[in-house]
Amino acid sequence: xxxxxxxxxxxxxxxxxxxxxxxxxxxxxxxxxxxxxxxxxxxxxxxxxxxxxxxxxxxxxxxxxxxxxxxxxxxxxxxxxxxxxxxxxxxxxxxxxxxxxxxxxxxxxxxxxxxxxxxxxxxxxxxxxxxxxxxxxxxxxxxxxxxxxxxxxxxxxxxxxxxxxxxxxxxxxxxxxxxxxxxxxxxxxxxxxxxxxxxxxxxxxxxxxxxxxxxxxxxxxxxxxxxxxxxxxxxxxxxxxxxxxxxxxxxxxxxxxxxxxxxxxxxxxxxxxxxxxxxxxxxxxxxxxxxxxxxxxxxxxxxxxxxxxxxxxxxxxxxxxxxxxxxxxxxxxxxxxxxxxxxxxxxxxxxxxxxxxxxxxxxxxxxxxxxxxxxxxxxxxxxxxxxxxxxxxxxxxxxxxxxxxxxxxxxxxxxxxxxxxxxxxxxxxxxxxxxxxxxxxxxxxxxxxxxxxxxxxxxxxxxxxxxxxxxxxxxxxxxxxxxxxxxxxxxxxxxxxxxxxxxxxxxxxxxxxxxxxxxxxxxxxxxxxxxxxxxxxxxxxxxxxxxxxxxxxxxxxxxxxxxxxxxxxxxxxxxxxxxxxxxxxxxxxxxxxxxxxxxxxxxxxxxxxxxxxxxxxxxxxxx
Amino acid sequence: xxxxxxxxxxxxxxxxxxxxxxxxxxxxxxxxxxxxxxxxxxxxxxxxxxxxxxxxxxxxxxxxxxxxxxxxxxxxxxxxxxxxxxxxxxxxxxxxxxxxxxxxxxxxxxxxxxxxxxxxxxxxxxxx
Numbered sequence: 074x075x076x077x078x079x080x081x082x083x084x085x086x087x088x089x090x091x092x093x094x095x096x097x098x099x100x101x102x103x104x105x106x107x108x109x110x111x112x113x114x115x116x117x118x119x120x121x122x123x124x125x126x127x128x129x130x131x132x133x134x135x136x137x138x139x140x141x142x143x144x145x146x147x148x149x150x151x152x153x154x155x156x157x158x159x160x161x162x163x164x165x166x167x168x169x170x171x172x173x174x175x176x177x178x179x180x181x182x183x184x185x186x187x188x189x190x191x192x193x194x195x196x197x198x199x200x201x202x203x204x205x206x207x208x209x210x211x212x213x214x215x216x217x218x219x220x221x222x223x224x225x226x227x228x229x230x231x232x233x234x235x236x237x238x239x240x241x242x243x244x245x246x247x248x249x250x251x252x253x254x255x256x257x258x259x260x261x262x263x264x265x266x267x268x269x270x271x272x273x274x275x276x277x278x279x280x281x282x283x284x285x286x287x288x289x290x291x292x293x294x295x296x297x298x299x300x301x302x303x304x305x306x307x308x309x310x311x312x313x314x315x316x317x318x319x320x321x322x323x324x325x326x327x328x329x330x331x332x333x334x335x336x337x338x339x340x341x342x343x344x345x346x347x348x349x350x351x352x353x354x355x356x357x358x359x360x361x362x363x364x365x366x367x368x369x370x371x372x373x374x375x376x377x378x379x380x381x382x383x384x385x386x387x388x389x390x391x392x393x394x395x396x397x398x399x400x401x402x403x404x405x406x407x408x409x410x411x412x413x414x415x416x417x418x419x420x421x422x423x424x425x426x427x428x429x430x431x432x433x434x435x436x437x438x439x440x441x442x443x444x445x446x447x448x449x450x451x452x453x454x455x456x457x458x459x460x461x462x463x464x465x466x467x468x469x470x471x472x473x474x475x476x477x478x479x480x481x482x483x484x485x486x487x488x489x490x491x492x493x494x495x496x497x498x499x500x501x502x503x504x505x506x507x508x509x510x511x512x513x514x515x516x517x518x519x520x521x522x523x524x525x526x527x528x529x530x531x532x533x534x535x536x537x538x539x540x541x542x543x544x545x546x547x548x549x550x551x552x553x554x555x556x557x558x559x560x561x562x563x564x565x566x567x568x569x570x571x572x573x574x575x576x577x578x579x580x581x582x583x584x585x586x587x588x589x590x591x592x593x594x595x596x597x598x599x600x601x602x603x604x605x606x607x608x609x610x611x612x613x614x615x616x617x618x619x620x621x622x623x624x625x626x627x628x629x630x631x632x633x634x635x636x637x638x639x640x641x642x643x644x645x646x647x648x649x650x651x652x653x654x655x656x657x658x659x660x661x662x663x664x665x666x667x668x669x670x671x672x673x674x675x676x677x678x679x680x681x682x683x684x685x686x687x688x689x690x691x692x693x694x695x696x
Numbered sequence: 697x698x699x700x701x702x703x704x705x706x707x708x709x710x711x712x713x714x715x716x717x718x719x720x721x722x723x724x725x726x727x728x729x730x731x732x733x734x735x736x737x738x739x740x741x742x743x744x745x746x747x748x749x750x751x752x753x754x755x756x757x758x759x760x761x762x763x764x765x766x767x768x769x770x771x772x773x774x775x776x777x778x779x780x781x782x783x784x785x786x787x788x789x790x791x792x793x794x795x796x797x798x799x800x801x802x803x804x805x806x807x808x809x810x811x812x813x814x815x816x817x818x819x820x821x822x823x824x
Contacts, residue, residue, distance in 0.1 A: 227787070298787065421708060425715055432719070437730075447730035449747055451798070451811070454726035458719050568784075570762050627790045648784045649761020656761040658784055 243282025471524025
């Protein structure tokens with residue numbers, strides 16, 4: 074079986090290289106060759122999955138990440154628990170995109186898909202070469218064990234089943250808009266048609282990247298036990314950077330061809346986003362920065378740095394030789410001037426955010442070069458710098474429905490904004506005087522209220538510059554803003570030691586500790602407790618927290634208890650015990666569930682926008 | 697046209713400048729230098745925030761969940777310090793070889809950790 078996987082990987086690599094050559098020359102047979110490369114990449118992945126499912130511990134990668142007793146679902150997800158499997162997954166996802174490009178009718182016109190796939194094929198070839206010669210998942214063990222080391226218990230959760238594939242689908246998806254731009258500019262086509270063609274691809278990648286980032290936060294929140302979902306860790310920032318530029322890209326593509334400079338901006342943002350996705354991979358693989366995600370140093374990092382440099386050089390070179398084509402705006406649809414200006418201002422703020430986060434993330438490297446000493450910036454830096462950028466950005470997003478042709482001019486916008494602005498101001502004042510917590514949450518909730526009212530208004534009046542999909546995405550983002558503002562500003566924490574029968578008063582609830590229970594499994598020993606929660610003398614729910622000790626691991630694993638309400642989450646961590654006396658770490662985070670709910674609204678809106686035919690070919694719309 | 701462009705540039709510069717100012721202000725509170733343990737020991741007197749990377753000394757770990765208080769010794773090739781952390785013992789603590797601690801020295805000479813960082817469970821295996 075292992076040989077089949079390795080041989081198909083070789084085939085896939087060779088076919089990808091051949092498809093690059095044939096595709097760049099515009100030969101139709103490139104499609105068939107490309108298909109071979111795609112199918113063999115799929116076969117190779119399936120082989121590895123098969124090895125995981127059949128407990129083939131002759132493979133070092135399987136032995137390191139799986140075990141006989143592992144549930145089937147986690148045997149599959151163990152595929153991306155390590156480095157080489159992640160690279161293989163990446164290759165597979167990129168192959169899916171390549172296949173979709175090949176099947177897309179608008180892209181086949183004029184053989185554009187051939188050139189797009191030549192670029193995607195080159196990227197795939199790099200991944201395949203890495204898999205073959207640097208980090209192979211098919212390496213054999215001289216002395217295979219009876220069972221593998223098993224999957225880290227922290228990775229045995231639904232979050233870690235979905236988070237990496239979603240993130241990779243987002244990362245690799247942003248290769249397509251850039252490949253499209255390059256494929257059209259290559260022969261000197263200045264029509265800017267790629268701006269329209271790239272819309273569904275950019276939006277798909279954006280949807281996946283957003284979902285990847287959010288599910289990562291969700292996993293951290295429910296699995297790690299510290300109660301947070303975002304820590305401005307370098308690896309997290311690495312996924313956020315292409316999100317900033319990708320968001321700007323999606324909006325720029327919607328701007329339409331008629332906009333002067335539209336093509337130039339679109340090219341810049343698509344190239345930047347693609348480069349940043351590779352940069353993100355480089356950051357996680359190079360060991361250049363210390364992170365809780367613990368990078369490995371080594372040759373892979375330098376290879377990614379090389380790819381990064383080559384890619385940036387190619388993008389810059391193409392922009393230079395085709396600079397006249399890039400200036401061509403081409404005939405395009407009219408968009409309200411106010412909306413176009415709003416999008417440009419938003420792009421500017423998004424780029425500032427990306428720049429600030431990039432600078433903060435790379436500061437240790439920069440300071441090492443400049444002053445010979447690593448200086449690390451903590452969360453405080455990122456919060457203080459990004460919040461003053463996020464709030465105007467979200468205020469601008471909130472005012473998007475007001476930017477119709479009728480409201481030309483600043484005064485016109487102000488006239489229509491007075492009611493939402495009043496709602497926002499009242500919300501902000503109410504928050505400030507009832508809940509306190511400084512100016513940040515009051516401002517954030519004011520911005521959220523303002524935006525929700527404007528978007529609700531455009532929904533009720535059924536007219537405005539935004540499509541239903543865009544409205545939903547904006548509303549979802551604002552709901553997430555409410556959740557983020559609430560959960561980072563209004564929190565309580567209590568560490569107590571209790572005996573069975575004790576009652577603990579916390580955040581307006583009474584929690585009763587009934588005692589500890591233990592459970593033995595084949596390879597584990599689980600200690601847990603279930604607290605009953607009551608409010609105003611009535612039982613409202615339960616909180617269960619557990620700690621599992623594993624026979625063959627020094628590291629225990631924690632199941633935190635989460636009692637989730639619209640208003641707040643109660644978060645319980647079983648910190649320790651002696652006999653029946655236990656130490657409980659109780660935390661309260663306000664409005665956390667709004668983040669997860671808001672993210673679903675975002676997904677729904679983005680899906681709706683994707684199904685909207687006009688994303689593919691935007692038609693002129695009357696207001 | 698040139699005049700209009702100039703105006704755009706000037707308007708764009710204002711937020712950039714504000715951002716740079718903000719960054720500088722935030723920098724003062726948030727910057728932490730990486731020190732080796734021997735360097736950190738020399739700076740013991742000046743109660744400033746330090747960030748140290750080191751190995752947890754085996755058998756030095758003591759955890760009292762009732763407070764909670766985690767005590768351990770942190771070492772690199774050259775030196776060793778005693779570290780105290782008033783937080784819940786992270787699951788992967790015994791698993792982690794290398795930890796990053798951020799905090800200050802107490803008057804008693806122990807390093808009081810405000811932030812304890814461990815390797816992530818999704819840690820990717822290193823290359824040979």
